[in-house]
Amino acid sequence: MLLTSYFLAALAIALAWPTPLALSKAKWTARAPVQAVLLWQAIALGGGLSMIGSMLVWGLAPLGDDLISALHGGWLLLTGAPDVPYPGVVHLFALSAALLFGFHLVSTLILAAWRTSRQRAKHRQLLRLLSNPSETRPNTLVIDHDMPVAYCVPGISQSVTVLSRGLLTQLSDQEQQAVIAHERSHLEQRHDLLILAFTAWNEALPWLPTSRLALDAVRQLIEMLADDKALENVTRHTLLKAIVTVATAAATDDSSSKNHSSNAGLVGMPDGEVSSRRLQRLLSPQEPLGRPQRVVVLLSTIMLLICPTVLLIAPRLLAW
Structure with missing residues (x-):
């Protein structure tokens, strides 16, 4: 033992x-x-x-x-x-520490899930007042904003994709399709649950720097997964142009950028920031990892x- x-x-x-x-x-x-x-x-x-x-x-x-x-x-x-x-006292202390630490992790996860659920409910109420249903796309809301903005709001019964009027006017049909496919892949693959788990881990262990590293890394990987899903419907050039258009517009307006970022964080989804690794991956695509290497990674995961x-x-x- x-x-x-x-x-x-x-x-x-x-x-x-x-x-x-x-x-x-x-x-x-x-x-x-x-x-x-x-x-x-x-x-x-x-x-x-x-x-x-x-x-x-x-x-x-x-x-x-x-x-x-x-x-x-x-x-x-x-x-x-x-x-x-x-x-003995030392063993009782270790046993108490194990129980307290386990309770702390579980309670932090439950609290983060409850808080996210409340924030999503408030956000949905705001969307009912500030948006209109899309006439051409199901489960899609359109907000009256000049900036090209797109994000998704996960839900248990029904999830929605939120687009801005600026996005619909500044992006071509193919670029809109790329953005929508990207956002909906977040919903279909339930990336919000991954972000929720790693956010709770970071909140439970804020003194551990690697918990923040893990959260940031998973956010980037989730954006890459969504990009891969979007590339099934559009070309790489179209996706890159859509990403750069949205990112550039957000960077030119600090206040709007903060609102977008807070909205994304509010619903427990990736914040959509364009990292250099994500852009490099789209600009200079590499061959997928070989099968032997993927097997090694999966075996390490299982172990x-x-x-x-x-x-x-x-x-x-x-x-x-």
């Missing part, structure tokens, strides 16, 4: 600092955004499970040789069994999820 706690602690440290730092600088992620997003999720889940698990296993070590027997011993101790050894889980249940595997 103690060896397992040390291993889980080392894994938690690796997933909390050097691994996210290296992945955020990796260049291959732009060639395989799907696999990169999955790997980021595995790092976050595996890191949280390792952190909680290391403290939990350390705290329960005097009560059994594995997690199941230790939990059974803890139950016997609570029920007043005389033959169960008392774990990051399986390893801490299996060790929590069967810590004796380390003795083999």
